[in-house]
Amino acid sequence: MVRRRLVGRLRDGVSGLKHVVGGLGTSALALAILVGMVVVFAACLVGIGLLVVPGILRGVRFAADQERARLTRWGPALIGPPPLPPTIREALRDSAVRRELGWTAVHGSAGFLLGLLGISLPVYAVEDVTFPLWFRAIDPSLGAPGMFWWRVDELGEALAVLLAGVVFAVLAVLLTPGIAWLQALPGRRLLAPAGDVDLSLRVAELTATRAAALDAHAVELRRIERSLHDGTQNRLVALNVLVGAARRALDRNPEAAADILDRAQDAAELALAELRAVVRGILPPVLDDRGLAGALDGLAAGCAVPCRVDVEVPGRCAISVEATAYFVVAEALTNVVKHSQARSVEVVVRRAGDRLSVRITDDGHGGADESGGSGLAGMRRRVEAYDGRFVLTSPPGGPTTMDVELPCGS
Structure with missing residues (x-):
């Protein structure tokens, strides 16, 4: 202590x-x-x-x-x-x-x-x-x-x-x-605005974040639809075709039917795996099983760059807030591996009152840009949809620091 x-x-x-x-x-x-x-x-x-x-x-x-x-x-x-x-x-x-x-x-x-x-x-x-x-x-x-x-x-x-x-x-x-x-x-x-000005600006800000939340929701629905249509649905169609071919081959060539059923079983397993991936993308089950700290430890263990996780969050936050923090860290670690050429990355999560703060810092070459297609704009929309705060500091030469604050109740 x-x-x-x-x-x-x-x-x-x-x-x-x-x-x-x-x-x-x-x-x-x-x-x-x-x-x-x-x-x-x-x-x-x-x-x-x-x-x-x-x-x-x-x-x-x-x-x-x-x-x-x-x-x-x-x-x-x-x-x-x-x-x-x-x-x-x-x-x-x-x-x-x-x-x-x-x-x-x-x-x-x-x-x-x-x-x-x-x-x-x-x-x-x-x-x-x-x-x-x-x-x-x-x-x-x-x-x-x-x-x-x-x-x-x-x-x-x-x-x-x-x-x-x-x-x-x-x-x-x-x-x-x-x-x-x-x-x-x-x-x-x-430097804070006067009360009436602050209120009007706050209303405008909440209107903008509400629109961003609706856009983010629509984007997420399209992502799920594409994943189901392009992946799982095609696997199930192939499975249906293989089962039909196996039924027709039972009378003419039982050995071929056995081979077709093996292929059908492989297709069913792939469809189940892709369906699990889609479900995990909606709400990771690991959050329910291990909590935010355990879920982030799992992300760090699977990161190709050495990652240190430091989480001090007494109790549990709302599952939507934990899911947002989880997806932000997951996307940030993906960016670190793909773009930063970093040798190490640190994730620090703290709860102070009714705010959950997440800081991701890497020692890469910096220069991260939200307009560069690395998912940063989507992360900002996801955070601001919960009335949170997203601040990215990434000067050329590094380091890159991402600060996220989310309201999590008292």
């Missing part, structure tokens, strides 16, 4: 550091725009800055959209506002624009400082922990090392610096998640 808590705390610290790094990037962008805003405001006082105001507002919207995209990758989706109004006067009256201006001021100042704090803790930790390995290489004529409070000449003092590094490491693990939360708070509060 203690080991699991330590591993969980370390995982939270690493995740928090990723959040802080991303927040530092958007806060640096917001800081640059904030400086530009100050310059333009000063220019407006003498009447020469009004022409630049539309560009500044577009820059604010761009930075805010980057932060929305970042926060959406790590939590509930933030829906962006309508396009900017055409005139400066209308834009400044727009509540979304005013909220974005306030976010720029807060995130470009406090968010940037929080990002520097969150980054400095692990940097100090690494520097201090490794200090005994390289402190003798410092030229004494340069004085005391710049990052420390005292001059270090002996190994004992260097080991004291190492202990300070351990303290920094513990502080980084404990404080980084909180720093990431504080850094993201202005974006969650100020």
